[in-house]
Amino acid sequence: MSNVESFDVALIGGGIMSATLGVLIKKTNPEARIVLFERLPQVALESSNPWNNAGTGHAALCELNYMPDSKDGSLPDASKAIAINEQFQVSRQFWSSLVQEGILGSPETFIRTVPHMTFVTGSKDVDYLKRRHKALKDQPLFSGLQYSEDLKTIGKWAPLIAEGREKGEYAATYIEQGTDVDYGAITSQMISWLETQGVEIHTGTEVTKLYQYHDRHWRVTSKSKQGRLDIRAEKVFVGAGGWALKLLQNAGIPEIKGYGTFPVSGHFLRTDNPEIVARHHAKVYSQSAVGAPPMSVPHLDTRVVDGKTSLLFGPFAGLNPKFLKSGSLLDLPLSVRPANVIPYLSVALKNFSLVQYLISEILKSKKQKLLSLRDFIPSSDLQGWELYEAGQRAQVIKPVKGGGTLQFGTEVIAAQDHSIAGLLGASPGASVSVSVMLDVMQRFYPDHFAQFEKPLTKLIPTYGKRLNSDAALAKKVLASTAKTLKLKA
Ligand SMILES: Cc1cc2nc3c(=O)[nH]c(=O)nc-3n(C[C@H](O)[C@H](O)[C@H](O)COP(=O)(O)OP(=O)(O)OC[C@H]3O[C@@H](n4cnc5c(N)ncnc54)[C@H](O)[C@@H]3O)c2cc1C
Numbered sequence: 001m002s003n004v005e006s007f008d009v010a011l012i013g014g015g016i017m018s019a020t021l022g023v024l025i026k027k028t029n030p031e032a033r034i035v036l037f038e039r040l041p042q043v044a045l046e047s048s049n050p051w052n053n054a055g056t057g058h059a060a061l062c063e064l065n066y067m068p069d070s071k072d073g074s075l076p077d078a079s080k081a082i083a084i085n086e087q088f089q090v091s092r093q094f095w096s097s098l099v100q101e102g103i104l105g106s107p108e109t110f111i112r113t114v115p116h117m118t119f120v121t122g123s124k125d126v127d128y129l130k131r132r133h134k135a136l137k138d139q140p141l142f143s144g145l146q147y148s149e150d151l152k153t154i155g156k157w158a159p160l161i162a163e164g165r166e167k168g169e170y171a172a173t174y175i176e177q178g179t180d181v182d183y184g185a186i187t188s189q190m191i192s193w194l195e196t197q198g199v200e201i202h203t204g205t206e207v208t209k210l211y212q213y214h215d216r217h218w219r220v221t222s223k224s225k226q227g228r229l230d231i232r233a234e235k236v237f238v239g240a241g242g243w244a245l246k247l248l249q250n251a252g253i254p255e256i257k258g259y260g261t262f263p264v265s266g267h268f269l270r271t272d273n274p275e276i277v278a279r280h281h282a283k284v285y286s287q288s289a290v291g292a293p294p295m296s297v298p299h300l301d302t303r304v305v306d307g308k309t310s311l312l313f314g315p316f317a318g319l320n321p322k323f324l325k326s327g328s329l330l331d332l333p334l335s336v337r338p339a340n341v342i343p344y345l346s347v348a349l350k351n352f353s354l355v356q357y358l359i360s361e362i363l364k365s366k367k368q369k370l371l372s373l374r375d376f377i378p379s380s381d382l383q384g385w386e387l388y389e390a391g392q393r394a395q396v397i398k399p400v401k402g403g404g405t406l407q408f409g410t411e412v413i414a415a416q417d418h419s420i421a422g423l424l425g426a427s428p429g430a431s432v433s434v435s436v437m438l439d440v441m442q443r444f445y446p447d448h449f450a451q452f453e454k455p456l457t458k459l460i461p462t463y464g465k466r467l468n469s470d471a472a473l474a475k476k477v478l479a480s481t482a483k484t485l486k487l488k489a
Contacts (some may be wrong), residue, residue, distance in 0.1 A: 015047060017189045096481045116282070119170070120286060266393060
């Protein structure tokens with residue numbers, strides 16, 4: 001094994017998670033020898049690609065699924081929404097520091113202000129949104145959240161949504177500080193910087209095997225057009241998106257036993273028609289249909305990619321056994337192991353209505369999908385909207401006593417010996433990538449983590465603090481990151 005090159009860290013996958021972890025490691029330990037493998041010809045082509053996700057800077061400003069209604073009509077619990085917003089502020093601070101250091105380019109290349117709005121109809125949801133607003137409006141990180149039941153005001157915020165509606169029960173919240181983010185641009189820019197720091201980037205190279213030596217280091221075997229490559233790494237991060245399950249199973253760590261993946265495909269309708277695009281400037285989230293998973297909440301989004309503005313509507317979820325958009329139809333069947341058969345079966349049985357919903361979504365014709373857009377923008381011209389395939393969401397199936405449970409968040413799976421970790425799951429995803437990768441850093445370096453705090457605080461000034469609990473600090477951080485990232489404060 002003497003001719004096998006050695007690294008401190010091997011990153012598998014060229015998405016936003018590996019890129020973020022690579023930058024965090026290089027900024028805390030510039031001497032670290034890092035290698036990154038990406039199976040596709042370029043980085044950021046899977047879920048982190050701007051056309052494969054919705055680009056929402058998830059801060060719970062508009063997404064109802066992060067703050068479900070209470071059961072008894074009292075104010076809904078805001079704690080999860082606040083925690084997600086705090087995590088997004090960690091990302092905002094990190095990206096601001098990277099702009100200041102020239103690691104990320106001009107902010108317009110990856111982030112912009114797009115107001116976030118929630119729109120609901122019917123007395124039940126109107127009442128819920130009103131209480132949601134009441135619970136959030138005085139929270140420091142939600143400052144500026146407005147509420148209205150008046151169609152004229154809603155029309156000022158989002159003309160396409162209000163036009164053509166009869167009198168009825170409507171409500172909306174609106175906040176200017178929302179964002180649209182190009183996570184693909186962030187990924188590519190971070191990886192370009194890593195390359196300048198001596199990180200070896202192998203694109204078109206698929207990791208096929210992970211083997212642990214007696215000294216706990218890993219042999220990472222990959223294949224590319226050039227042939228097989230073996231390297232040795234002290235730590236391995238499996239940032240392979242939907243394929244993380246497969247690689248962690250291949251590594252044979254006990255911590256992955258019983259886990260499975262529930263893949264949900266996503267399609268969006270998109271228009272570039274300048275007349276329609278010019279009449280909408282917001283990300284408008286609504287309530288999900290009965291039986292629908294939280295990530296299929298319908299939303300109408302302003303989306304800016306490479307300086308060009310489009311509108312997206314969707315997502316239309318569906319069942320597809322691939323764990324990556326460019327994965328294999330065998331991904332699901334080949335992921336079944338004796339330890340996860342019961343979790344898989346129990347999730348299928350417990351979530352029968354979800355499976356039915358996903359099948360019904362697949363069976364919808366393009367015309368039916370356009371008609372659901374009509375529910376959102378009643379009087380708009382439906383010409384010029386095209387349906388396209390976005391990324392695959394690989395949701396986590398987690399083993400629990402007596403079966404399995406379907407989770408809609410992300411989960412870090414780490415070996416007890418701190419030598420390997422991977423990320424399962426999708427939501428809130430790229431928005432909270434920095435917090436999630438800080439968690440991975442803690443799993444990798446539990447004994448040395450304290451010494452990283454100083455460089456981390458330079459990158460994330462409120463590192464370790466609950467930002468929403470300190471109104472003055474929250475205001476200051478929102479203002480300073482807005483200034484650097486050229487966002488509305
Ligand atoms: C439809 C949809 C909408 C979404 N909307 C949002 C949103 O609005 N806001 C938000 O914050 N998040 C959103 N997300 C989630 C977000 O896109 C993901 O959480 C994030 O991009 C995941 O990044 P990643 O680096 O883990 O994975 P990816 O970007 O998928 O990267 C993983 C990489 O690993 C590579 N790889 C896999 N296996 C191997 C191997 N064996 N060897 C080498 N390389 C390998 C893949 O080719 C891929 O490039 C959305 C996701 C989807 C699917």
